[in-house]
Amino acid sequence: MDAATPGRFMLKLSLGGGRLNLDDISAVVREGESSAATRVPGGTMVPGSGIPEPGPCYDAGAELLVFLSPRWALGLEVALNGNTKMGQVGWMGSENTAARHASEVRHTVVPIRLSARYFLGRRGFRAYALAGAGLYPGRLNLIQKDQVRSITEESLMLFVAQGRGTAVGLHAGVGAAFPLTRRLRVFVEAVGQSVRIASLNGGGIIQDLKTGLDDWNQGEFWVVTFERGGRVGKKVVVASEQPDDPTILQAKKLEMDLSGWTLRAGIIIGL
Structure with a gap:
């Protein structure tokens, strides 16, 4: 990436x-195993069944850069990240x-981030460090x-809920950009973030x-952590106030801890 003149704009696309x-x-995700177990005292899990925990998340974004100096x-940046897990x-x-x-x-987050970048070098390969803050609306x-x-x-119950x-949050990372043409570069970067959505509001139907x-x-x-048939299980409840029942051992607000890291690559286009 050649040294950019102050006021120059670039578009960064990442995946x-x-x-x-x-x-x-x-x-x-794990509570399904425990809640099902409470309905069958002394039972055993069916071989081969299980619900996987949330794994790697996808991340895609578009960022408009403006250079204040070389x-x-x-x-x-506006981004989209999330993942979906299913199992039984x-x-x-x-x-x-x-x-x-x-x-x-399924969780989906649309971060809106403001970042400052400091570039090393003036021509060709350029490493950089970045830091900033953002707003993280999640669902x-x-x-x-x-x-x-x-x-x-014999019973068959369905629970469907959506919360927002x-x-x-704060983020920081490092990266490097490599020139392909005068106006086009490729880059890779690793970014860590610290974000926690303290509560979710929405609706649910049983x-x-x-x-x-x-x-x-x-x-x-x-x-909600509860006890039934001598076994302890967990379940998600949507309520306007803290659930209170003789079988409830503990009730805490569901949080979305989005802290972690992402590895991204993409292109930077000179405008």
């Missing part, structure tokens, strides 16, 4: 992926008792289906697929 903490989201540039787990017990839990968890979509079958009962939240009856709730998302 990549990384790994975010998503601690509470991972708990949401070495300093400011950038405004089954438990078998005595007397033809069985429980099955299927889950789909969580959750679909869960629970089926219980025994000699005396926003947080301010529907009995056998009877057609449903219950719609709005409010905040809670992760």
